[in-house]
Amino acid sequence: MELFKAVPLGSILTYVVALVVGSQGSRGGYLAIFRQEFYEYEMWWSWPLFFAGTALAWGIMTLQR
Numbered sequence: 001m002e003l004f005k006a007v008p009l010g011s012i013l014t015y016v017v018a019l020v021v022g023s024q025g026s027r028g029g030y031l032a033i034f035r036q037e038f039y040e041y042e043m044w045w046s047w048p049l050f051f052a053g054t055a056l057a058w059g060i061m062t063l064q065r
Contacts, residue, residue: 002061003054010054017053018044 022033022044033046 002065003058006054006057006061009057010050010052013053013057014046014050015043017049018046 018028018031018033021028021031022035027033028046028049031046031049033044033049036043036045
């Protein structure tokens, strides 16, 4: 159950960090930040950062139980 709660938190962390790093023109090395386009909107994203942020949030919520 904590994993389903951790996914939105991981995506928020990914969006914020990728926005800051990607808007400065960096790809973030191992983070592999890229710009994704949805119709008229653009968004910075990183799958490795998403999985790491979700795992971090999941671990913290599991420890609080």
